[in-house]
Amino acid sequence: MKRGLIVWLPLALGLALMAGLYLGLRKPEGHVIASRLVGQTLPEFTTRPVLPGQPPSASADFRDGRPRLLNIFASWCVPCRDEAEMLVRLKAQGVEIDGIAVHDDVDALTTFVAANGNPYRHLGIDEAGRAQMAFGSSGVPETFVIDGRGRILYQHIGAVTEDDGRKLIAMLEHAR
Amino acid sequence: MIAPLVFAAALAAAPAAAIPADPPDYAQVALADPAKEAQAAALMDTIRCVVCQGQPISGSNADLAADMRRMVRERIARGDSPEQVRAWLVGRYGDWISFSPRMRTATAPLWLVPLGALAGGLALVARRLRRRSTR
The missing domain is CATH 1.20.5 (Single alpha-helices involved in coiled-coils or other helix-helix interfaces)
Incomplete structure (x- = not known):
C-alpha cells in the first residue's frame, strides 16, 4: 500500500503545479511595484522650470528640516486631474507639495494648473523620466512623503483621496 | 524589435545632411559601438517594463520603457557594466524588474x-x- 502511494506522488505534484498555475492565470493582472527607496534618502534629481516665478523641484531643496510631499504626476493623466482638487485642499491646510511632471511640456502644464489649480510649492518637468526612475516610480500619480532630513518615509501609489489626504497629513505631522 | 530601430535610425540619419544633427535619442537609436550596443540590447531584453509588465523594455512602447532604454544605453556608453545597470534598477524597483533573477x-x-x-x-x-x- 505504501509503495502504491509513492507511485502516485509525481502525478499529485504535477496536478498541484497545474492547479497553482491555473489559479495564477485567474488572478487579476497588474502588479503594484513599490519603490525600494522607502526608508532611504531621496535620490538626487533636478527638473526643468515650467511657470515663470515658480522654482523647479530639485532634491537640493529637501533636507531643510521641513517635511513635505513630492507628487509625481502628468497633465495628460486622468487620475492626476482627479487628485488635483485634493492636493489644492492639502496646500490650503499648510502642506508643502513639490511637483514633478513626467513626459510633459510647458503649454500642457500651464493649461493643467489653470484648470485644476496649482498646489505646488516648486514645479518642474522631469527630463526623459530621469527623476521618476531615480525614485523607483512606475507610474503617475505617485506621492512620496519626505521628512525634514530628506528621507523617504512613504510612497502612495495612485490618486490621493480624502482618506489618503488625512493619512498623509498625519505622517507629515509625525515627521516634524 | 529590429524594424523600429532601423526605421528610427533611418529617420535620424536622413536629415543629418540638411540640419545640424541633434544628439541621438538612445531610447530609439542604437549605440555606435557594436560591442556596447550588443551589451545594452542583451540587458534590455531582460529588464521588465514596469508599465506593460509582461514585456521587456526592448519591446515595449511605453514612455517609461523608452526612458529606461535611453538610460541603459547612456550608462553602458559611459562604461557601466550591464550588471551595474541591472543592480541600479533592482535597487529601485526590486527583483521583479529583472527577467534574470539573482x-x-x-x-x-x-x-x-x-x-x-x-x-x-x-x-x-x-x-x-x-x-x-x-x-
Whole structure:
C-alpha cells in the first residue's frame, strides 16, 4: 500500500503545479511595484522650470528640516486631474507639495494648473523620466512623503483621496 | 524589435545632411559601438517594463520603457557594466524588474525545486530498476 502511494506522488505534484498555475492565470493582472527607496534618502534629481516665478523641484531643496510631499504626476493623466482638487485642499491646510511632471511640456502644464489649480510649492518637468526612475516610480500619480532630513518615509501609489489626504497629513505631522 | 530601430535610425540619419544633427535619442537609436550596443540590447531584453509588465523594455512602447532604454544605453556608453545597470534598477524597483533573477533566499526555490524534482524522479527510477534486477 505504501509503495502504491509513492507511485502516485509525481502525478499529485504535477496536478498541484497545474492547479497553482491555473489559479495564477485567474488572478487579476497588474502588479503594484513599490519603490525600494522607502526608508532611504531621496535620490538626487533636478527638473526643468515650467511657470515663470515658480522654482523647479530639485532634491537640493529637501533636507531643510521641513517635511513635505513630492507628487509625481502628468497633465495628460486622468487620475492626476482627479487628485488635483485634493492636493489644492492639502496646500490650503499648510502642506508643502513639490511637483514633478513626467513626459510633459510647458503649454500642457500651464493649461493643467489653470484648470485644476496649482498646489505646488516648486514645479518642474522631469527630463526623459530621469527623476521618476531615480525614485523607483512606475507610474503617475505617485506621492512620496519626505521628512525634514530628506528621507523617504512613504510612497502612495495612485490618486490621493480624502482618506489618503488625512493619512498623509498625519505622517507629515509625525515627521516634524 | 529590429524594424523600429532601423526605421528610427533611418529617420535620424536622413536629415543629418540638411540640419545640424541633434544628439541621438538612445531610447530609439542604437549605440555606435557594436560591442556596447550588443551589451545594452542583451540587458534590455531582460529588464521588465514596469508599465506593460509582461514585456521587456526592448519591446515595449511605453514612455517609461523608452526612458529606461535611453538610460541603459547612456550608462553602458559611459562604461557601466550591464550588471551595474541591472543592480541600479533592482535597487529601485526590486527583483521583479529583472527577467534574470539573482540567487537569494527568496529566489532560491527557482533553482532548487527543479533540481529536487529531478533528484526525486531519479530516486524513483533507481528504486524501480533495482527492484526489477533483484527479482
